[in-house]
Amino acid sequence: LYSCLFPYPGYPFALFQRYFLFQKEVYLIHLFNTLTGLSIAYFNFGMQFTHSLLCILIQFLILRLMGRTVTAVLTTFCFQVTYLMAGYYFTATENYDIKWTMPHCVLTLKLIGLAIDYYDGGKDLEVLTDEQKQFAVRGVPTLLEVSGFSYFYGAFMVGPQFSMTDYQKLARGEKTDVPGQRPNSLVPAVKRLILGLFFLVTYALLSPYVSDEYLISDAYLEQPFWFRCFYILIWGKVILYKYVTCWLVTEGVCILVGLGYNGQDMSGKPKWDACANMKIWLFETTPFFTGTIASFNINTNAWMARYFFKRLKFLGNKLLSQALTLFFLAVWHGLHSGYLVCFQMEFLIVIVERQVMDLMQDAPVLRAWASITILKPLYYVLQQAIHWMFMGYSLVPFCLFAWDKWVKVYTSIYFVGHILFLTLFLTLPYIRRALVPRKEKLKKAE
Incomplete structure (x- = not known):
């Protein structure tokens, strides 16, 4: 439950940015996001916040010194993944711990995605797919811009993933359903917050009765086979609610500040699902494994598809690309x-x-x-x-x-x-x- 409390400082930060920094000078927004993100990192991890700071600085130098090259992309991937793996290795325990590697795995994907989008920004439009055109970074980001993008308080701890181009639009005040005015996002943000709190309460009430510890206890082993299977069924459903809670609450922060704006639907109504990590109705009602996958951790799955799976097209084997993507996803979670x-x-x-x-x-x-x-x-x-x-x-x-x-x-x-x-x-x-x-x-x- 402690991990679920991390996103809450995001709401006052988002309100401040919404009412005092909307359409101000972009450097002020980058500075605000950097300082608030650093404060969250320092509050939770002390001087270990320097791990993220070092990786962001090195990433900026890679972009500037190597430019829009394959070498820059490969160097980024190797360095960021190796640094994360080293963090996992030196901090690993047999329990789930809240440590600096938790937000760092989110940061790792964010910086790899930035390097690939920056590389795409140097290509001719004719050779890019529509998706690559949407996310390609055309300008040269400053250090403050990369820092603000990396430390954005609404997604630093547990995600969601978002692109540099979306962040740049946010900083310019373009992520709004009413051009030139603050986004009408208060109600959608509150709805996601309330939904997140509902799942938080549900998890808090049920988790004492379906714990990890009981699964490996002698009492569990003494139960009949049907009970052991049924317990895993209930436990698996409940255990996911802590992730659902975190993602819903952080999504509310992103919606509140405007980052969640995703254009309009067919009827002209604004959509606020750009940072959605959960499709709650699908998650709760689908009877299919593929349905649950499609409804859960959406932005991370989209990142894997966009920057890893589709980039393996040269292998000419979809099944092999899927297997390698899942292998990378597994290693990205830990060793x-x-x-x-x-x-x-x-x-x-x-x-x-x-x-x-x-x-x-x-x-x-x-x-x-x-x-x-x-x-x-x-x-x-x-x-x-x-x-x-x-x-x-x-x-x-x-x-x-x-x-x-x-x-x-x-x-x-x-x-x-x-x-x-x-x-x-x-x-x-x-x-x-x-x-x-x-x-x-x-x-x-x-």
Whole structure:
């Protein structure tokens, strides 16, 4: 819960910037964001705030000395990732600790993204995709600008990720639904804050009854198999609420200051989801693993897609690009074995889920059973139970970190997730061959 309290200083800071710095000289906004971000870093980590300061200074020098080159991008990636890995190595414990590496992993992505966008800014528009044109940095950022971008108080501790171009628009007073005036963002910001507080209270009330400690206790191991599986289902759902809380509260800060403005929808109403890390309705209602992934930590996933997955297009293999992206995502979280196991499991589950969905669509027998109206509520409940059981199963190593802890839990439930999904992965092609008529296969191929 302590980590959930970090974003709250952002609201008075955002109110001050909104009412006293809107459309003022941009250097004042950069200075304000730098000083407030540094104060948050110093308050939480003491002199360890110098780690972020050093990486930002070196990043500025890389941009200035190496320019818009592939060398600058590769140097940035190697230096920033190596520095983060070294931080993980020298501060690692077997528990989840609030230490300087927590905001530094957010900063690492932000600075790598800046280097890539700066590199794109030196290319001709004809060779850039529409997305790259949107985020390419054309000018040469100053040290104060890079510092303000990096230390922005609304996203320094836990995100969300945003681009330098969006930050520059914020500093110029362009992130508003009413040009020349302060954004009408008070109500949308308060709504996200209230929603975040709701999940905070929910987590505070439920977490004492579904703790990590109980998972590795003898009392848990003495329970029957069905109870151990059901406990993981509930635990996995509740444990994610602390992340949901942080992201909703920080999103409110970004909306309040204007950074969350994302243009207008088809009806002309302003959208405030540019910094949204959660799609709450989808998160709570989807029965699919892919749906949960699409609703959770949205900006980090978008960053991975934009700056890593799509940049691996030269490999010519989408599955390999996905695997490498998930590997980088795992290592970015930390050096514990649990992160690798978690994302490996996620990769396997998503592949199997897509195969099952295709099979349900292509196999006439399964399609007929799935279309029976009276059985749809039963299907939904069953899907949700499977979905959250194995979502919790994947989160066990992510949250317990150490090899001896997560292996103990997996052993207690006989590695049921690995056995089930590996079996499905190996047998689904044969099941498909038996259930899908040849004409359906030909139609799919066309």
